[in-house]
Amino acid sequence: MRRFELALPDTLEACQQALADGPDIKVVAGGTDLLPQLKNGVLRARKVVDLSALPELKLLEQAPDGSLRIGAAVTARTLELAQPVRDHVTSLAEGASVVGSYQIRNLATLGGNLANAAPSADMAPPLLALDAQLVIAGPKEPRSVTAADFFVGVRQTVLAPDELLVEIRIPKPEPGSGGMYLRHTPRRELDIAVVGVASQLTIQNGRCTRARIALGAVAPVPLRAHKAEERLEQQAITPQLIEEASKLAVEAASPISDQRGSAEFRRHLVAVLTRRTLTTALERATGTSGKRNGAI
Numbered sequence: 001m002r003r004f005e006l007a008l009p010d011t012l013e014a015c016q017q018a019l020a021d022g023p024d025i026k027v028v029a030g031g032t033d034l035l036p037q038l039k040n041g042v043l044r045a046r047k048v049v050d051l052s053a054l055p056e057l058k059l060l061e062q063a064p065d066g067s068l069r070i071g072a073a074v075t076a077r078t079l080e081l082a083q084p085v086r087d088h089v090t091s092l093a094e095g096a097s098v099v100g101s102y103q104i105r106n107l108a109t110l111g112g113n114l115a116n117a118a119p120s121a122d123m124a125p126p127l128l129a130l131d132a133q134l135v136i137a138g139p140k141e142p143r144s145v146t147a148a149d150f151f152v153g154v155r156q157t158v159l160a161p162d163e164l165l166v167e168i169r170i171p172k173p174e175p176g177s178g179g180m181y182l183r184h185t186p187r188r189e190l191d192i193a194v195v196g197v198a199s200q201l202t203i204q205n206g207r208c209t210r211a212r213i214a215l216g217a218v219a220p221v222p223l224r225a226h227k228a229e230e231r232l233e234q235q236a237i238t239p240q241l242i243e244e245a246s247k248l249a250v251e252a253a254s255p256i257s258d259q260r261g262s263a264e265f266r267r268h269l270v271a272v273l274t275r276r277t278l279t280t281a282l283e284r285a286t287g288t289s290g291k292r293n294g295a296i
């Protein structure tokens with residue numbers, strides 16, 4: 001690996017000063033994406049800013065309104081185990097629980113997963129389905145974007161080089177909500193998603209008041225299947241309706257064929273995983289799985 005200067009700021013201000021110090025600066029959180037990229041020459045950095053001493057980025061708390069505030073450097077392993085995450089935003093705990101191995105999950109952070117912007121990132125679809133907001137700090141005032149607007153292309157986000165993803169905010173799902181994330185991988189362990197789907201439903205008085213379906217690894221960016229969501233909203237959800245929504249979700253996908261699966265196989269998986277995640281989300285929302293509000 002080429003030599004680089006390492007900065008270890010312990011305040012956000014010092015971090016921003018370090019980031020303002022000219023071109024070719026990269027931040028590192030867990031390093032599970034960045035270090036391989038530096039080693040194999042995909043990326044070059046003159047200076048690397050390590051985020052591990054910033055307490056704000058390790059925050060994980062429930063705000064008084066019930067929403068979750070998650071610091072960008074919270075690890076996948078923490079999210080997989082944290083009770084408020086498992087209870088209220090189950091699909092995120094499920095997305096976190098499939099990242100790499102225990103060793104990887106102990107290093108891999110939520111912010112790194114999002115900022116790396118791989119189409120297959122497992123923690124992205126749950127955040128789209130949960131209407132998460134991403135808080136970004138930079139030289140100007142902090143700004144906030146929706147998870148859906150954060151991604152602009154393969155490994156490209158709205159982050160400017162001198163900006164930092166600080167926090168992820170997830171509104172508290174309403175009573176009668178449930179969600180699920182599922183992915184397909186050819187190998188059971190240490191593989192990336194060929195397709196990943198997160199679904200989130202809110203059921204009130206027997207009708208769906210809110211439906212979210214987010215797809216990963218089937219387009220340059222994770223995206224919502226809006227037509228499929230609209231098919232479900234204001235309806236009493238039946239297996240027939242779930243089947244229809246699953247077919248509509250396929251229309252949102254524009255997958256590629258590669259060595260890990262053909263475009264046709266990926267489209268098939270979108271329908272299968274959408275059907276399965278919606279069915280479980282419905283059970284969790286209505287308590288028919290014995291696990292109300294999506295608790296796992």
Ligand SMILES: Cc1cc2nc3c(=O)[nH]c(=O)nc-3n(C[C@H](O)[C@H](O)[C@H](O)COP(=O)(O)OP(=O)(O)OC[C@H]3O[C@@H](n4cnc5c(N)ncnc54)[C@H](O)[C@@H]3O)c2cc1C
Pocket residue numbers: 026027028029030031032033034035036051072073076098099100101104107108109110111112113114115116120121122123159163164165166190191192193
């Ligand atoms: C063996 C292996 C298996 C893996 N399996 C999976 C898997 O199953 N699913 C999956 O989704 N991923 C997987 N990954 C990828 C990786 O582990 C995750 O994407 C992880 O969440 C990245 O987090 P990190 O903290 O390690 O990021 P880092 O490597 O530290 O950073 C990644 C990128 O994000 C930027 N960055 C990090 N934090 C911030 C921030 N707060 N603000 C702005 N930019 C930031 C960095 O500059 C870098 O460009 C795997 C990786 C390995 C090595």
